[in-house]
Amino acid sequence: MHFRPAVEADLDRLLGCVVDESISWAHPDRLLSFLESGNYRYDHIWLALAEDGEEILARAVWWGFPGGKPLAMDCLYVHPSADDRVDLAAGLLDHAHAAFGQRPAYHVFVSNGWRDNPKAAAAIAWRWEAAGRAGLTEELERLRYEWTADEPVPESPDRLVFHGDDDDEAFVAAFRRVAEGTLDYSTRQALVTMDPEAQAREDVNDYKSMPGDRSWWRLAYAKDGDLVGVALPSANNGGPVVGYLGVVPEHRGHGYVDDLLAEITRFHAERGVQRIAADTDMGNAPMARAFERAGYRNFAIRLVLSAKPEIAAEPAEPAEVENPVNAG
Numbered sequence: 001m002h003f004r005p006a007v008e009a010d011l012d013r014l015l016g017c018v019v020d021e022s023i024s025w026a027h028p029d030r031l032l033s034f035l036e037s038g039n040y041r042y043d044h045i046w047l048a049l050a051e052d053g054e055e056i057l058a059r060a061v062w063w064g065f066p067g068g069k070p071l072a073m074d075c076l077y078v079h080p081s082a083d084d085r086v087d088l089a090a091g092l093l094d095h096a097h098a099a100f101g102q103r104p105a106y107h108v109f110v111s112n113g114w115r116d117n118p119k120a121a122a123a124i125a126w127r128w129e130a131a132g133r134a135g136l137t138e139e140l141e142r143l144r145y146e147w148t149a150d151e152p153v154p155e156s157p158d159r160l161v162f163h164g165d166d167d168d169e170a171f172v173a174a175f176r177r178v179a180e181g182t183l184d185y186s187t188r189q190a191l192v193t194m195d196p197e198a199q200a201r202e203d204v205n206d207y208k209s210m211p212g213d214r215s216w217w218r219l220a221y222a223k224d225g226d227l228v229g230v231a232l233p234s235a236n237n238g239g240p241v242v243g244y245l246g247v248v249p250e251h252r253g254h255g256y257v258d259d260l261l262a263e264i265t266r267f268h269a270e271r272g273v274q275r276i277a278a279d280t281d282m283g284n285a286p287m288a289r290a291f292e293r294a295g296y297r298n299f300a301i302r303l304v305l306s307a308k309p310e311i312a313a314e315p316a317e318p319a320e321v322e323n324p325v326n327a328g
C-alpha cells in the first residue's frame with residue numbers, strides 16, 4: 001500500500017472513482033469544476049494506491065477556498081475490492097492529516113430521516129468509523145434550508161435600519177459581540193482555542209473569501225442608533241446563501257432574528273434570485289424556528305464529523321485564570 005497526494009497526471013484515474021452509495025461525493029462534474037475554480041487542489045486530494053502504483057484503492061477529497069488550506073473533507077471513497085475499508089480509509093486520513101498538520105472536518109450531505117434509510121445509514125456507518133479512528137470524533141448535525149422564489153418574501157416590521165460599512169473592523173467588532181453566548185457549535189468550538197477577537201477576524205476573512213460580494217454586508221441598528229446585529233447575504237459555489245446573521249446579546253429575545261433574515265431574503269429576492277440556501281445547527285433552535293417562520297424549507301441534513309479542538313498551551317497559573325477562553 002502506498003499513500004500520497006494526487007498530481008495532475010492522476011486526473012483520469014480520479015475521474016474513474018465512482019461512489020455508488022446514498023451519500024454525497026466528489027463526482028466527475030464536481031471534481032472538474034472545483035479543480036478549475038481552485039476549491040479542490042491536487043495536493044488536497046489523497047490516494048491509497050495498490051503496490052503496482054496504478055490502481056486507486058481509496059481516495060479522499062478536501063474542499064477549501066482557492067489558495068487556502070483544506071477546510072472540509074467532501075468525499076471518502078474506497079474501492080469495493082478492499083478487504084477492510086474502515087482500516088484503509090482511516091490509514092489514508094491519518095497520512096493526509098499528518099501532511100496537512102490538522103484534521104479538517106468531514107461534511108456529509110444526506111436526506112432527512114437518513115437513519116431510517118438502510119442504504120444511507122450503511123454508507124455513513126463505515127465512513128463514520130474510519131473518520132473516528134482518524135480523530136474526527138465529534139458529531140454535529142446541521143439542518144439545510146432553502147427559500148425558493150415561489151414563497152413570499154418575509155415581511156419586515158421596519159424596526160431596524162441597515163447600513164453597509166467598508167471598514168472590516170466594524171464587522172470584526174460586531175461578529176465578536178454576536179458570538180457571545182452563541183448556540184452555534186463551530187463558533188463555540190473555535191472560542192475554546194481562540195481569543196474572541198481572533199475568532200471574529202477569522203470569520204470575517206472566511207466570509208470575505210466567499211463568492212458573495214463584500215458590499216452586500218449590512219450592520220443593523222435600532223432607530224436610536226444602537227447596534228442590534230449583522231446580516232450578511234452571501235453566495236457559495238452552489239449559489240446564493242443566507243451567509244451569516246446574528247443579534248448582540250442585549251437585544252436577543254425580541255425576534256430581531258426575523259428582521260435580519262427578512263432583510264437578507266428581500267435583498268436576494270430583489271436581485272431576481274430563485275433559490276437561497278442556508279444551514280444551521282440542529283441545536284440552534286431560535287435560528288431554525290426563524291427559518292421556518294420565514295418560509296424556508298428543511299430539505300436535507302449536513303452531518304459534520306470533526307476533531308476535538310486542541311488547546312494550544314496550558315495557562316501558566318490555571319488557578320488564577322477566570323476565563324479559560326482568553327487564556328491562550
Ligand SMILES: CC(C)(COP(=O)(O)OP(=O)(O)OC[C@H]1O[C@@H](n2cnc3c(N)ncnc32)[C@H](O)[C@@H]1OP(=O)(O)O)[C@@H](O)C(=O)NCCC(=O)NCCS
Nearest residue numbers: 181182183184245246247252253254255256257280286287
Ligand atoms: C440565533 C439568534 C440570531 C436569535 O436571535 P433572537 O433575535 O434573539 O431570536 P428570538 O428573539 O427569536 O429568540 C427566541 C428565544 O430564543 C432565545 N435565544 C435567542 N438566542 C439565544 C442564545 N444565543 N442562547 C440562548 N437563548 C437564546 C431568546 O431569548 C428567546 O427566548 P424566549 O422565547 O424565552 O423569549 C441569536 O441567538 C444569535 O445571534 N446567535 C449567535 C449567532 C448565530 O447563531 N447565528 C446563526 C448562525 S447560522
